[in-house]
Amino acid sequence: MIAPLVAMILGLAIYPTVLTSVDAFFGDDALEPGRHAFGVQNFTAVFSNPTVRSSMVNTAWYVLFGVVLTVVFGTAIGLLLQRPFKARGIIVAIVILPWALPGLVEGIIWSWIYDPTYGVLNHVLTMLGLLHHYSVFVGLNHIETIFLISLVQVWQVTPLAALLVLASLQTIPGDLYEAAKVDGAGYWRTLKGVTLPLIRPGLAVATVEAIVASLNIFDQVYVLNSNATLGNSLMGQAYQLSFVDYNFGQGYALSLVALVITVVMSIGAMKLIFRKVDY
Amino acid sequence: MASLISSVVLIGSTTAGAAVAQPAISLAGQTITVATADTITPAIVKAFEKATGIKVIADNIGWDSLQTKVATAAEAHTYFADIEDVDWSETALYYKTGWFLPLNKYFNVSALQKQYPQLSVFIDHGELVALPQDSQASVTTVNAVDFKKAGITTMPTTLAQYTADLRTIKAKGVVKYPLVQNLGAQETLATTWWQLAVSYGGSVLTPSGQPDFTSPSSPGYKAAEWLLDAFKSGLISPAAIDYAEGELQTVMGHGDAATSYSDYTGVIGPAYNVPSQSKVVGQVQYLQSPGLTGPAKLIAEPDGMGIPAAAKHIAAAVEFMKWYGGAQVQAALGGASGTSSKSLYIPGEPLPPNLAGLKALAASPIGKVGDISLAAQLTQDSVPAIPGGGQPWEFSWSEQVAQDLHDTFTGEKSLPAAILLMASQAKSDAASS
Numbered sequence: 001m002i003a004p005l006v007a008m009i010l011g012l013a014i015y016p017t018v019l020t021s022v023d024a025f026f027g028d029d030a031l032e033p034g035r036h037a038f039g040v041q042n043f044t045a046v047f048s049n050p051t052v053r054s055s056m057v058n059t060a061w062y063v064l065f066g067v068v069l070t071v072v073f074g075t076a077i078g079l080l081l082q083r084p085f086k087a088r089g090i091i092v093a094i095v096i097l098p099w100a101l102p103g104l105v106e107g108i109i110w111s112w113i114y115d116p117t118y119g120v121l122n123h124v125l126t127m128l129g130l131l132h133h134y135s136v137f138v139g140l141n142h143i144e145t146i147f148l149i150s151l152v153q154v155w156q157v158t159p160l161a162a163l164l165v166l167a168s169l170q171t172i173p174g175d176l177y178e179a180a181k182v183d184g185a186g187y188w189r190t191l192k193g194v195t196l197p198l199i200r201p202g203l204a205v206a207t208v209e210a211i212v213a214s215l216n217i218f219d220q221v222y223v224l225n226s227n228a229t230l231g232n233s234l235m236g237q238a239y240q241l242s243f244v245d246y247n248f249g250q251g252y253a254l255s256l257v258a259l260v261i262t263v264v265m266s267i268g269a270m271k272l273i274f275r276k277v278d279y
Numbered sequence: 280m281a282s283l284i285s286s287v288v289l290i291g292s293t294t295a296g297a298a299v300a301q302p303a304i305s306l307a308g309q310t311i312t313v314a315t316a317d318t319i320t321p322a323i324v325k326a327f328e329k330a331t332g333i334k335v336i337a338d339n340i341g342w343d344s345l346q347t348k349v350a351t352a353a354e355a356h357t358y359f360a361d362i363e364d365v366d367w368s369e370t371a372l373y374y375k376t377g378w379f380l381p382l383n384k385y386f387n388v389s390a391l392q393k394q395y396p397q398l399s400v401f402i403d404h405g406e407l408v409a410l411p412q413d414s415q416a417s418v419t420t421v422n423a424v425d426f427k428k429a430g431i432t433t434m435p436t437t438l439a440q441y442t443a444d445l446r447t448i449k450a451k452g453v454v455k456y457p458l459v460q461n462l463g464a465q466e467t468l469a470t471t472w473w474q475l476a477v478s479y480g481g482s483v484l485t486p487s488g489q490p491d492f493t494s495p496s497s498p499g500y501k502a503a504e505w506l507l508d509a510f511k512s513g514l515i516s517p518a519a520i521d522y523a524e525g526e527l528q529t530v531m532g533h534g535d536a537a538t539s540y541s542d543y544t545g546v547i548g549p550a551y552n553v554p555s556q557s558k559v560v561g562q563v564q565y566l567q568s569p570g571l572t573g574p575a576k577l578i579a580e581p582d583g584m585g586i587p588a589a590a591k592h593i594a595a596a597v598e599f600m601k602w603y604g605g606a607q608v609q610a611a612l613g614g615a616s617g618t619s620s621k622s623l624y625i626p627g628e629p630l631p632p633n634l635a636g637l638k639a640l641a642a643s644p645i646g647k648v649g650d651i652s653l654a655a656q657l658t659q660d661s662v663p664a665i666p667g668g669g670q671p672w673e674f675s676w677s678e679q680v681a682q683d684l685h686d687t688f689t690g691e692k693s694l695p696a697a698i699l700l701m702a703s704q705a706k707s708d709a710a711s712s
Contacts (some may be wrong), residue, residue: 118533139463226464228689240678
């Protein structure tokens with residue numbers, strides 16, 4: 001019964017991962033054809049590349065902004081959607097829209113929001129008197145650039161986080177809230193003492209999802225900041241090595257590094273946040 | 280039968296057809312996939328199928344995505360298409376990797392050289408890697424109305440005069456930022472620098488691939504310095520560091536700049552003379568890029584069509600390339616036979632790659648608009664970016680150049696530091712290739 005699923009996972013996930021992992025240990029360079037000796041030369045080259053190192057620092061920032069904002073906004077939206085109200089179904093459908101859009105399309109949409117010459121953000125801010133003249137938002141300041149690009153990804157990933165939180169919220173029995181109310185707990189105390197501890201499974205999955213998305217951020221960076229070192233990400237560098245330098249071996253090596261970091265961080269987040277909840 | 284008819288038609292009427300051997304076997308019924316930089320419209324597919332009986336699947340995807348797919352398929356030795364895009368900067372790379380078939384067997388190269396002004400861009404070690412699909416060159420565009428408003432009646436021919444004119448336009452308040460260039464970390468920035476280096480009378484690399492821009496008196500160094508000075512002195516908008524691909528044309532089309540030093544031949548008709556998307560209809564004209572002592576040579580930047588090593592239907596692919604390169608087809612792609620959706624016209628199509636096509640287009644009604652004759656002439660006179668042929672690492676290095684030059688505009692790096700990095704990368708690439 002599950003054979004097609006297993007075949008799909010083996011063929012589309014496991015096989016390419018194994019192949020990439022193996023090839024990462026061989027010098028596979030299109031400009032130097034032929035299989036090279038087994039070794040860690042690709043990893044050495046990748047870690048000694050200053051552009052790759054700066055992309056690692058940038059990616060750490062992407063993860064920080066991405067995970068914190070996604071989890072906070074996702075939880076907030078989940079809590080708002082928990083209460084029944086008119087047209088809730090429609091609102092949920094609208095909220096989830098950004099998640100359905102490809103990262104590239106989102107990058108293009110936001111490039112016109114951030115655009116320094118004709119952008120919506122410049123227009124609105126100058127209209128409100130908050131800016132005296134049009135400004136360059138992306139590409140000048142390191143942290144500002146990363147933060148603004150992160151926002152685009154947060155906009156994309158938050159809906160899924162919100163749905164995960166919402167699903168967890170809906171499993172909490174109503175009598176627990178009634179008991180808290182009887183005990184005199186207000187909204188914030190109930191949130192801290194009842195809601196948040198009981199949605200930890202949902203929060204854990206949402207966090208992992210945000211980690212995976214932030215560590216692998218690429219499309220948004222590529223569209224909004226091209227190949228500039230200021231905002232370049234780990235995946236941007238993997239792309240650069242593979243499809244611009246045509247040094248596939250180094251590209252595989254960097255992808256493998258990203259995979260290991262993703263797995264380690266995801267396991268760490270699960271261990272830190274996830275708690276089994278029984279009612 | 281269809282193939283036979285098409286061969287007869289090709290011999291009689293096409294440019295490429297006169298220079299190539301005709302296929303001996305019937306190709307009708309074969310299906311080829313075409314994945315090129317220029318859009319293959321349904322009308323083109325229909326016309327080709329009607330002429331030859333060969334079926335075509337047009338894989339029209341973005342340029343970036345196309346390069347990724349070409350590389351992935353080649354690296355995996357798998358089939359992606361029968362005809363694929365070859366960018367002008369990747370000829371040497373594809374020659375070295377063997378990802379594309381040498382075309383000398385299928386085309387008479389010496390005959391083609393007389394007809395395709397930019398053919399040499401696609402030749403490496405005597406092997407033809409691709410056939411030009413279009414002809415493009417980096418060229419200066421000017422809004423003549425803005426120049427006139429500033430009291431400039433004679434168009435500049437030297438960089439010194441051009442710079443002085445830019446300052447005059449700014450000083451007189453005609454536009455806030457007279458010069459528009461894309462200073463984002465994109466290939467466009469690298470090619471602008473390459474063109475400026477040629478305009479300063481040199482090149483950025485020697486024929487052996489060594490950096491030729493480290494001395495402050497070298498053309499390459501001066502080119503980078505000129506661009507940085509233009510940016511710092513407010514001739515270029517600060518926004519230019521964050522331009523998207525194609526935003527240069529948007530800014531120019533909105534009338535927010537008076538000139539672009541490094542625009543494209545063929546751009547005026549589709550970008551600046553379309554009333555629905557331009558506020559400067561009829562105002563923009565080509566100008567042979569000003570150089571150190573007079574008009575400069577332009578660098579050739581065509582896209583080509585090549586046949587990948589894993590192609591399934593090579594003869595049919597060759598047939599398509601011959602048909603596509605035909606003078607009448609080329610002129611029609613440029614709009615010479617009308618611009619309706621049923622015609623072969625491709626909106627925004629760059630200029631035809633061969634002289635016969637250029638001539639036919641220039642002579643047509645649409646050719647009278649948008650300075651096509653001048654663009655055609657400038658394109659014919661264009662030169663390869665690197666004298667003596669490209670380097671396999673040219674494409675990769677130009678991305679690095681774009682990154683480093685971009686960092687000088689954002690203040691991340693000083694110009695000497697960027698130049699040093701660019702030179703060091705070129706030396707390292709040259710040594711390892």
